[in-house]
Structures are given as structure tokens and as C-alpha cells.
Amino acid sequence: MGEAQSTEHRTQNTDKSRTEEKKPVATRDAYGKALLELGEKRPDVVVLDADLSGSTKTIGFAKKFPDRFFNMGIAEQDMIGTAAGLALTGKVPFASTFAVFETGRAWDQIRLTVCYSNTNVKLVATHSGITVGEDGASHQALEDIALMRALPNMTVIVPADAAETESVINTIVDQKGPVYVRLGRAKVPCVMPDDYKFTPGKAFVFHIGKDVNIVAAGITVDMARKAAEILSEEGIDAGVVNMSTIKPLDEETLLTAAQSSGLIVTAEEHSVIGGLGGAVCEFLAENYPVPVKRIGTQDSFGCSGSPAELLKLHGITAENIVETIKEALKK
Amino acid sequence: MTVMTKGKITDVQELKNVAKKIRINILHMLTQAGSGHTGGSLSAADVAVAIYFSKMSFNPDNPKWENRDRFILSKGHAAPLLYAIMAEAGYFPMETINNLRKVESPLQGHPCCKHIPGIEVSTGSLGQGLSVANGMALGLRLDNNPAKVYCIMGDGETQEGQIWEAAMTSAHYKIDNLCAVVDNNELQIDGPVEEVMGIQPIHDKWEAFGWHVISIDGHDMEEILKALDEAESVKGKPTVIIANTTKGKGVSFFEDKVEYHGVAPSQEEFDKAVKEIRNG
Ligand SMILES: Cc1ncc(C[n+]2csc(CCOP(=O)(O)OP(=O)(O)O)c2C)c(N)n1
Ligand SMILES: [Mg+2]
Numbered sequence: 001m002g003e004a005q006s007t008e009h010r011t012q013n014t015d016k017s018r019t020e021e022k023k024p025v026a027t028r029d030a031y032g033k034a035l036l037e038l039g040e041k042r043p044d045v046v047v048l049d050a051d052l053s054g055s056t057k058t059i060g061f062a063k064k065f066p067d068r069f070f071n072m073g074i075a076e077q078d079m080i081g082t083a084a085g086l087a088l089t090g091k092v093p094f095a096s097t098f099a100v101f102e103t104g105r106a107w108d109q110i111r112l113t114v115c116y117s118n119t120n121v122k123l124v125a126t127h128s129g130i131t132v133g134e135d136g137a138s139h140q141a142l143e144d145i146a147l148m149r150a151l152p153n154m155t156v157i158v159p160a161d162a163a164e165t166e167s168v169i170n171t172i173v174d175q176k177g178p179v180y181v182r183l184g185r186a187k188v189p190c191v192m193p194d195d196y197k198f199t200p201g202k203a204f205v206f207h208i209g210k211d212v213n214i215v216a217a218g219i220t221v222d223m224a225r226k227a228a229e230i231l232s233e234e235g236i237d238a239g240v241v242n243m244s245t246i247k248p249l250d251e252e253t254l255l256t257a258a259q260s261s262g263l264i265v266t267a268e269e270h271s272v273i274g275g276l277g278g279a280v281c282e283f284l285a286e287n288y289p290v291p292v293k294r295i296g297t298q299d300s301f302g303c304s305g306s307p308a309e310l311l312k313l314h315g316i317t318a319e320n321i322v323e324t325i326k327e328a329l330k331k
Numbered sequence: 332m333t334v335m336t337k338g339k340i341t342d343v344q345e346l347k348n349v350a351k352k353i354r355i356n357i358l359h360m361l362t363q364a365g366s367g368h369t370g371g372s373l374s375a376a377d378v379a380v381a382i383y384f385s386k387m388s389f390n391p392d393n394p395k396w397e398n399r400d401r402f403i404l405s406k407g408h409a410a411p412l413l414y415a416i417m418a419e420a421g422y423f424p425m426e427t428i429n430n431l432r433k434v435e436s437p438l439q440g441h442p443c444c445k446h447i448p449g450i451e452v453s454t455g456s457l458g459q460g461l462s463v464a465n466g467m468a469l470g471l472r473l474d475n476n477p478a479k480v481y482c483i484m485g486d487g488e489t490q491e492g493q494i495w496e497a498a499m500t501s502a503h504y505k506i507d508n509l510c511a512v513v514d515n516n517e518l519q520i521d522g523p524v525e526e527v528m529g530i531q532p533i534h535d536k537w538e539a540f541g542w543h544v545i546s547i548d549g550h551d552m553e554e555i556l557k558a559l560d561e562a563e564s565v566k567g568k569p570t571v572i573i574a575n576t577t578k579g580k581g582v583s584f585f586e587d588k589v590e591y592h593g594v595a596p597s598q599e600e601f602d603k604a605v606k607e608i609r610n611g
Contacts, residue, residue: 046470046473067473068473070469070504072496072500073496073499073500073503075493075496075499075500077458077459077462077492077493077496078462078465078493078496078497078499078500079462080462081459081460081461081462081463081465081466081493081497082462082463082465082466082469082497082500083466084452084462084463084466085452085462085463085464085465085466085467085468085469085470086466086467086469086470087466088401088451088452088463088466088467088470089466089467089470089471089473089474089476090397090470090474091470091473093466108456108459109459109462109493111456112453112454112455112456112459113452113453113459113462113463116443116445116453117444117445117452117453118444118445119452
């Protein structure tokens with residue numbers, strides 16, 4: 001992990017048969033499952049939700065551990081403050097709602113009572129990005145990473161699949177301090193190897209490429225891998241890095257990637273302003289300036305439609321990653 | 332269990348004397364700092380002194396003692412009040428109060444829990460303390476910890492929507508190990524609360540939200556103590572004390588003056604004020 005891996009390892013990881021045997025699972029479902037298991041093992045874990053427990057999947061925990069579940073009603077600001085108070089009595093609160101409401105509605109509360117007060121609150125938001133789909137722009141958080149990343153003391157994590165989500169939840173329960181975990185509504189393919197274990201601040205390297213490296217997080221990791229396969233057939237060596245911790249960024253791995261290829265493409269289901277692309281650019285501009293192309297929403301809101309249609313509309317696809325890279329390599 | 336306070340004060344006259352000392356130290360801090368919130372620090376002084384010195388169990392040598400009672404100053408701009416009390420209680424050396432609002436001082440303009448163990452949570456952005464108090468009260472209840480939680484809000488502060496979200500939560504979860512106080516001095520920054528954005532009838536509002544409401548003269552130490560006892564005895568619902576107070580209380584030329592919300596005394600005003608408080 002975190003280092004360029006051998007070609008042998010790479011072929012093993014891009015082997016389709018492995019991923020195809022596992023059905024796509026939504027990261028929110030993995031969260032619900034992880035919470036249930038934690039509830040059993042950890043009496044200090046408490047869960048809060050704001051009238052969306054069926055959607056965020058905290059409902060399983062709510063049913064099994066009703067004394068440790070607090071439905072706060074449609075009151076996100078109060079939910080965050082209450083979570084901070086619970087943390088201050090030694091509990092490990094997981095507070096969940098949709099990403100728009102979690103980070104937007106309650107930003108000042110997160111800033112003051114979670115980050116500035118450095119309380120041990122885990123903010124796990126679901127329904128991030130445009131794959132929310134038909135509900136449209138009001139429900140599609142495309143700025144949440146930027147909002148959370150700007151806050152001192154905050155760790156920001158975007159898991160790529162169900163297995164990584166479970167590993168993240170089981171890890172952050174023991175990490176002191178504020179954490180934001182960004183999950184999605186839609187089912188996503190399983191991309192991480194069976195033996196993978198999440199380490200905060202450590203990117204997972206599928207392969208470091210010589211021509212370009214794609215830095216992805218969340219649902220774009222799968223797209224990045226597909227893009228790399230297509231490019232490899234055309235003789236372009238494209239690497240793929242799963243930058244699941246966006247803050248603190250794995251600077252070492254990013255530097256290795258930039259040094260190896262001299263071209264970086266970021267891909268995220270978020271605005272290119274302030275998200276993964278922004279974080280990567282900030283680091284590289286100061287430390288190892290190389291050309292960067294950022295794939296993501298281009299300073300726009302989302303809209304209604306099916307997740308696949310919306311991803312295509314915003315160019316968040318393997319095909320667009322391929323096109324962007326070919327275009328950039330021409331220059 | 333070891334005794335974890337210096338000994339609670341039950342004598343009314345003694346509490347009044349402590350309150351005088353706290354008022355003088357508030358004004359000293361503000362004068363030294365040259366800025367800060369005078370009116371709201373003085374209006375809440377009697378209630379805060381009563382809570383800290385007659386009701387709460389705590390241990391300044393072990394600020395994280397798990398059975399301590401908790402105090403949250405939701406109206407964080409009254410930080411000088413909290414600092415004067417904590418210095419008096421022994422959380423930090425008295426000299427520290429000379430450094431209010433100075434660079435790298437633990438006495439930040441608004442309370443910061445990172446700098447002073449014993450401050451439970453950082454405040455300053457109004458409207459948030461009651462939610463945190465609820466969370467603490469729920470956490471204590473889960474642990475069967477008998478500790479209590481106190482939270483002081485401003486009356487203007489209750490214009491914040493989050494206060495009413497939290498008010499619903501306290502009642503919904505029948506949080507009775509919590510006592511909230513509204514420092515009802517009827518002033519905020521831009522003028523009288525009723526002119527800026529009326530909050531009346533507050534007694535009825537809190538009652539309608541499912542609270543046990545006690546309205547008192549927030550400068551009458553005997554009434555304050557009685558109300559705090561009553562709050563402790565009420566079970567199955569949260570209690571709020573509406574403390575009817577005077578902004579700037581104790582210094583005639585600050586009293587009921589909206590302009591002394593966020594202005595520190597001059598040296599001359601300080602000297603005059605101290606005389607008034609001593610003689611009062
Ligand atoms: C969210 C928020 N908005 C605005 C302010 C600026 N502010 C500081 S004190 C204050 C007035 C508070 O009035 P009140 O709650 O009545 O306090 P008191 O009269 O006791 O000083 C305001 C608006 C703030 N601190 N937080
Ligand atoms: Mg007021």
C-alpha cells in the first residue's frame with residue numbers, strides 16, 4: 001500500500017472474475033451493517049439520526065439498540081450539538097443524515113461544537129453526490145467535501161465500496177476526534193481487494209502509471225480502473241490511486257504518482273472546487289507542479305435523472321476519464 | 332466518594348459576597364482587556380454564582396472527574412463571568428484574569444475548552460449550548476451517572492431556531508438531569524429584545540414546549556436558590572428558570588444600557604464601579 005506495485009500485482013487486481021463474483025452494494029448498506037456489529041461489541045457507541053434512519057440505514061441499530069439510538073427529528077443543528085454533548089460524556093456518537101443537510105444545514109454547529117471543541121463525533125452522511133438521482137439538486141451534496149475539509153481537526157473520508165466502508169467505520173470508532181465519512185445512495189461495485197484494511201491517511205495504490213495517474217475517491221475508483229484498462233489496451237500506462245482519505249491527504253503517494261507520470265487526473269462525484277481535485281492541486285502546486293485535470297461537477301448544481309444519466313451529463317464516467325487523459329497527453 | 336468541591340456555600344450572605352467579588356473581577360478583566368461584554372456578564376452573575384458555588388459538585392484539580400456536574404455558558408460572550416468564577420473556584424491562578432483576550436492567553440474572547448479544562452465545550456456562536464447540554468444529560472443518564480447539567484442562555488439568544496429544536500429534544504427525551512436558565516435582561520445588541528424580535532410570552536412558550544418553568548428575580552439570591560432546588564426535584568421533564576435580570580446589574584451607569592452590551596469600562600468607570608459594588 002502507498003507504493004508502486006508490481007505489474008503482477010496489478011493484473012491480479014484488475015482480474016474481472018474477482019470483482020464480478022461480488023454484487024454491487026451501496027456504501028450506506030455497509031454502514032448499517034457495520035453499525036449493527038459495533039453496537040454489539042461497543043456499548044459506548046450511540047447513533048443519532050434526523051428522520052432518515054431508513055435511508056441512512058441507521059434503522060437496524062435503532063431497532064436493536066433503542067436505548068442508544070436518538071432520533072432527533074428534522075433538526076440537524078440540534079443533532080450535531082447533541083452528538084457533541086454525548087461525546088463529551090465518553091460516548092462515541094455516529095450522527096447521520098443526508099450529506100447536504102449534515103454538512104450544510106449544521107456547518108456552524110460542526111465548526112464550533114465538533115471541530116473547535118474537538119469532540120469525538122463521527123459524522124457519517126449518506127446520499128452524497130449526483131447519484132442521489134431523481135430527487136434532484138436540493139438533495140445532491142456536491143460541496144460537502146469542501147465544507148468539511150476547510151475545518152481544522154476534521155478528517156474527511158470517502159470510501160470506494162462496501163468493504164472499505166465497513167473497514168472505515170471499524171477504524172474510526174477508535175480514532176479520537178471529528179471524522180466526516182461520505183457515503184452514497186446507489187449500489188456501487190466492489191473494487192477493493194479482499195484483504196484490504198483501511199488506514200486513515202493512507203491511499204490505496206492499485207498501480208502507479210508512467211503516463212498518467214488517476215486519483216479517485218468513492219464511486220470514481222471503479223471508473224478509474226475501467227479507464228486504466230481501456231488506456232492500457234491502447235498502450236497508455238495509467239495508474240489508479242484510491243485517495244479515500246481526502247484529509248489528511250496521502251501526500252507521499254501523491255508525490256510518487258506525480259513524479260512517475262508528470263500528469264495527474266482527479267475524478268470525484270463532487271464539485272472540482274474544494275474537493276479531491278482541489279486538495280490534490282493545492283498540494284501539487286506548492287510541492288511538485290505538474291499538469292492536473294479535474295473531473296467532477298464544474299461549478300454547477302445537479303438535477304433530476306437516473307444516476308447513470310447524471311454521471312454522463314457531468315462527465316463523471318470511465319469514458320470521459322479516458323478522453324480527458326488522451327487529450328492531455330496530446331499536448 | 333471523596334468530597335470534590337471546596338465545600339458548597341449555603342449561606343445567602345456569603346453567596347452575595349462572592350457575587351460582589353465576581354462582579355469586581357469581571358470588570359477588572361474587561362478593563363484590562365479594553366474590550367468585551369460587560370452588560371451580559373453582570374446580568375447573569377448572581378445565577379451563575381449560585382449554580383457554581385451552592386449547587387455544583389466539581390473538582391478543579393481533576394476537571395474531568397466523571398461525576399462532576401456540568402455547566403455550559405451558551406451565551407459565550409459572557410466569558411468574563413465564567414472566567415471570574417473559575418478563577419475563584421481554583422481552576423487556574425487568579426493572576427490569569429489579567430490576560431483576558433490577550434494573544435495566546437487561555438482566556439479567549441469566548442470560552443474555549445481546548446485552553447481551559449473545566450470548560451466543557453466552546454461557545455460563542457449563539458444558540459448551540461442547549462443541544463450540547465441535552466447530549467451530556469443523555470450520556471450521563473445512559474451511564475446512570477447522577478451528575479446534573481446546567482446551561483445559561485441569553486434572552487436574545489432564544490431567537491435562534493436551534494434553541495427550540497433543543498427545547499423539543501429535552502422534553503421529548505424527558506431530560507430531567509438538566510436545568511436551563513434564560514438570562515432575561517430584555518436587551519440584546521440592537522436594542523430591547525421586544526423591539527428587535529419579540530420572544531414573549533416566553534413563560535408560555537417554554538411551557539408549551541413541555542418544560543417546567545420557574546420565573547424569578549434573577550438577582551434575589553434566596554429566590555435563585557429556591558428555584559435551583561425546585562429544578563432538581565422536578566422529575567420526568569426539563570426545567571427552565573426564567574431569571575428576570577437587569578443588564579449591567581450592580582453598576583448604576585451600566586444598568587439597562589444597551590450600549591454597554593459589548594463595551595469595556597474605562598479605568599475611571601472601573602474605579603467608580605468598584606466603589607458602587609462594594610457599597611451596594
Ligand atoms: C449565532 C450568533 N449570531 C450573532 C452573534 C453576535 N452576538 C453576540 S451577543 C449578541 C446578543 C445577545 O443577546 P442576549 O442573548 O440577550 O445576551 P445578553 O443580553 O445576555 O448579553 C449577538 C447578536 C453571535 N455571537 N452568535
Ligand atoms: Mg439579553
